[in-house]
Amino acid sequence: MHITLIAGARPNFIKIAPIIHAIHKAKELGENIDCRLVHTGQHYDKKMSATFFEELNIPHPNTNLGCGGGSQAEQTASILIAFEKELIANPTDLVLVVGDVTSTMACAIVAKKLNTKVTHVEAGIRSFDLTMPEEINRMVTDSITDYFFTTSTNANENLVKSGVNEKNVYFVGNVMIDTLLANKPNFKKPLFFDELQLKEKEYFVLTMHRPANVDEIEKFRQMMFEIVNNVHQLPVLFPIHPRTAKIIKELNLNASNLIIVDPLGYLEFNYLVQHSKAVITDSGGITEETTVMGIPCLTLRDNTERPETITLGTNELIGTNPKKIKPGLDKLFAGKWKKGGIPELWDGKTAERIIDEILILFK
Numbered sequence: 001m002h003i004t005l006i007a008g009a010r011p012n013f014i015k016i017a018p019i020i021h022a023i024h025k026a027k028e029l030g031e032n033i034d035c036r037l038v039h040t041g042q043h044y045d046k047k048m049s050a051t052f053f054e055e056l057n058i059p060h061p062n063t064n065l066g067c068g069g070g071s072q073a074e075q076t077a078s079i080l081i082a083f084e085k086e087l088i089a090n091p092t093d094l095v096l097v098v099g100d101v102t103s104t105m106a107c108a109i110v111a112k113k114l115n116t117k118v119t120h121v122e123a124g125i126r127s128f129d130l131t132m133p134e135e136i137n138r139m140v141t142d143s144i145t146d147y148f149f150t151t152s153t154n155a156n157e158n159l160v161k162s163g164v165n166e167k168n169v170y171f172v173g174n175v176m177i178d179t180l181l182a183n184k185p186n187f188k189k190p191l192f193f194d195e196l197q198l199k200e201k202e203y204f205v206l207t208m209h210r211p212a213n214v215d216e217i218e219k220f221r222q223m224m225f226e227i228v229n230n231v232h233q234l235p236v237l238f239p240i241h242p243r244t245a246k247i248i249k250e251l252n253l254n255a256s257n258l259i260i261v262d263p264l265g266y267l268e269f270n271y272l273v274q275h276s277k278a279v280i281t282d283s284g285g286i287t288e289e290t291t292v293m294g295i296p297c298l299t300l301r302d303n304t305e306r307p308e309t310i311t312l313g314t315n316e317l318i319g320t321n322p323k324k325i326k327p328g329l330d331k332l333f334a335g336k337w338k339k340g341g342i343p344e345l346w347d348g349k350t351a352e353r354i355i356d357e358i359l360i361l362f363k
Helices: 010-028 050-055 072-089 102-113 133-144 153-161 175-186 191-195 217-228 242-251 266-274 285-293 322-333 350-361
Strands: 002-007 034-039 094-098 117-121 147-150 169-171 204-207 236-239 258-261 278-281 297-299 315-317
Touching (some): 002 010, 002 102, 010 034, 010 175, 094 102, 117 133, 147 153, 153 169, 169 350, 175 266, 175 350, 266 285, 285 315, 297 322
Parallel strands (some): 002 094, 094 117, 117 147, 147 169, 204 236, 204 278, 236 258, 278 297, 297 315
16 A cells, blocks of 8 residues: 655654654565655745754655745645645555644645545644634544544544544554654754753753744743743753744843754754753643653643643643743742653554554555
8 A cells, every 4th residue: 555644844754754664664574555755845944844854764755845935825725736736646545644734734635635545643632722723724634534543532532522433533642752762862962052051950941933922022022031030040942933033033132041042953952851950832742742751841822732741741731821930930940840641652652553553444
């Protein structure tokens, strides 16, 4: 059988990597399986895409659709047009999409309209917040998916409640964690680590990029003020997203403990996370990685599509009110942060389970 894999943005690459490795392993064991990797080009900055293929030992894409830039509507339209041509020229048995970015939704739509089966890896997660573009992408993708691979039993329940036949739902675990555990021995200390005389557990890692946090200049300024002034003067490392970099220049921040750096590769970023005191973020995927690494995580969001990182892991929802940041940091410094545990099947073998199930489905 033949699978077309879709990657478009940084999180996709991390999730696709172990699936490719599992396909190659199955093929070496004599299974009739092959794949074609399509990069939609949704993220086109090298630091946000190409380096991940190199670091995670993923073959270069068979094609790059070059659909970067533009508004969400323009990007969606561009991917729809380009992937339709790609799929007509290269028919497949199954289109496999991961995560919740624009590429996920757009390529699923194209596949279904061309009567091609779709499987969604990381199906069923929900924030129930329709102001998030990702939530719309998840809902649309899952409404037309044929086979659903989930990270938690909670995701299974979301799908069944929405009318999905549970025989098409497979609880397999988390491919993000496959990549994390496989690459943990290769985490790489950034060059600036020693230059800045950073010390283990004596600095914070910060990531912020969601429009709800960074697009309102005054709110963003207040959030940054609360962070840098309530970390007991510890350094705050901020590998800054390109869109956030443009906005932060307008804040005129004057904080000696705020250290802004360029986006980092996967291995360097996770080295920083692994050795940090805590992570402050508005990302979803990072909350999964911190949970497995046992690192406290303060999430600057009012909801999460990954509740298991809170109920079982090291994550806490701080919210988007800047005044909630200090109490969260006070709790951390008081030594009252929870230890957390690792969710079921987040064991590094998820991709193998996915490919095993696909092989059974297409026999």
